[in-house]
Amino acid sequence: MSELNPWLMLVGAAGVTFLMRALGVVASGRLDVNGALFDWIRCVAYALLAALISRMIFLPSGGLAETPLWARLVAVALALAAFYGTRKNLFFGTASGFAAFIALLYLMQAF
Known part of the structure; x- marks a missing residue:
């Protein structure tokens, strides 16, 4: 070269x-941002995001693979509850899920 x-x-x-x-x-x-093309692009983007999140939950890699599935599912459930409980506040839902996951891992180590 x-x-x-x-x-x-x-x-x-x-x-x-x-x-x-x-x-x-x-x-x-x-x-036209309100046209059929953008609706299709929006649907594909949401589908890709849902697939990536599902993969992280059910088929994790790296350090996340060492955590139990139930802890990941509980954290997701709490994140969704916080998201919808705060009128779809994305930051609060994400932060709540992260905090719940860390707390679950900490409690698993303590007991």
């Missing part, structure tokens, strides 16, 4: 990035 190759890759990557951004600017004026 010559000394020129990393620079060529950097310029190529920057060029492609700026090209895609320019196409986004051109196309943004013509897109």
Whole structure:
């Protein structure tokens, strides 16, 4: 690999990035955010997020795999209860689930 190759890759990557951004600017004026295309994109995004969260709960990897399934499910249930109990406050629901999970792990170590 010559000394020129990393620079060529950097310029190529920057060029492609700026090209895609320019196409986004051109196309943004013509897109309807309330149209069927954006509804489909929104559905796919939610489906991907749900799949990733489900994978973290039921098929975890790394250190999370060493925790019991019941602890993960209890933390998720408490997070959902906090989320809906606070009128869909995402920060409070996420923080509550995290705190519940840490508390469960701490209590498991204590007993």
